[in-house]
Amino acid sequence: MKALLKCAGLLLTLGAVACVDPEDQPSKVHDFRVLGISTEKPELYASTCEQTPEALDQLADEITYRALLVDPAGEGRPIRYELWACADTADTTCSDETSRAKLAEGTTTAGELVLPIRPGAVRVGDDRLLLERVIEDDAYKGLGGIRMPLVLHVTAGDEEVYAQKLMVFWCPLVEGMKENVQPVLPGLRVDDVPWEDGALPELSGPGPFLMTSEDVSALEETYVVPGLRLNAVTLKEAWEISWHTTLGDFSPQVTGGADFGGQQGRHRTEWEPAEGATAQDVTFWAVVRDGRGGSSWLMRRAHWSP
Template structure:
């Protein structure tokens, strides 16, 4: 049995003991092994020209850093085995087709941020063909508007196994004004109106809800250009989304931001609510994972001391 979830653009596939998942389980309440976020630094490799030249290939084969936010609250620091694959078919959510995939990295780690140097654009399949060219062949637009190579991370521990997929973006300036995407980075958080700095441990007391906000990022949301169907330049603007997670309680809403039907960006304000009963005073870990909708992502980690 498997469960496939699309959370903020990050596809998660959980295998193993999934029959025990409560149907009322909240995504913002983290109590088991999960991949909360994946990012590539840089989020987009843009060649200087759309001609298939040595200069363009040099950009596409550059080394980048792959990052994954691994959380395992109940694991007590156990070892996690991982394997990172690149494959050609965007519908192959676990890179199952051995003829169309390549292993980029594997090893053992623990919960936290996994960082791996990779060169997915330089990967060559056993038949001698470039994986990126297979991605182009699988694309109905043959790369017009960019190529998105699936990167699939498999994490295993004990009887648990999860898959998480992120698409890495390769592009070229198909129309005037196109520029490579920049990583979205949050500018800080507040809790109950007070700055919530990295390393701080504020005390939250009581059973009520606590307001959490992300500092204003509107000035950082990029305006960008994409090619239209008639090969014209189409101007758009990012509307970042943030997914909120904690080791205790839950967030409402669990995702903030994005844009409404009129194109107006939403506010990054949410409320954290501890359990109504049964929980004791403890240190709680919180995660805010931001995505720009174009392949860029990053996260902040905060802690607080909660007492009933």
């Protein structure tokens, strides 16, 4: 690892080991699943691209790992978890025992799983830093980013889920690069009324009900990445929000982002309750991603009646 890093990106992939109904929608939360994963910091960033003890220490900093576990029909049942780091980004279950390290394990229940981890410090069986193995296995030798898979394996009853997040390690390869800041939604609105945390607004009728995010445009970062000729390229974030609920569905299920022309979409969606449903409290989640690996979420509740 002569040069510590090149450039980087981050990807979140969620997968379940189960059969899925073709008519099932990601926005309909009726079974056990992982809705989101975040790390704080969103990336581990060295102050220099040289392989110095200081840089390696910075990449070995402790971070907070969070996973949003939802289990609406589980009635508080125990959820067993294992969190692994491994070298191969294509290994979505960290199945190669020779190039993986366990970061945490235990039992929890539905909600936020919060773990302190140090992925940049873990070593594999030959007592080498796993980060070095990640670099060796990268076909682009860091040009697309030094990305270490973090794989969460969770089981609840006979349901099993693997959720992978690629942890990014960077350094300032070109002038203007800086650490990513976690995207955080400033708030949500329902039918254009502020939707405060802990509130339980009354919704009635067949809908649709308009749900939006408070304006995030001032929070979307302008950032710099290396170009193919190692020149500085300036880009602008376009956050995406995925919407989820325990009843009915959203249209669209994902808002925001940008098209090929750079035009950003609005964070505006409509929720419709399920036909024939009875009055009940409904839980909603809005999971935001900045396209660079940063992610967070908000949860809200409402009481709906036909």
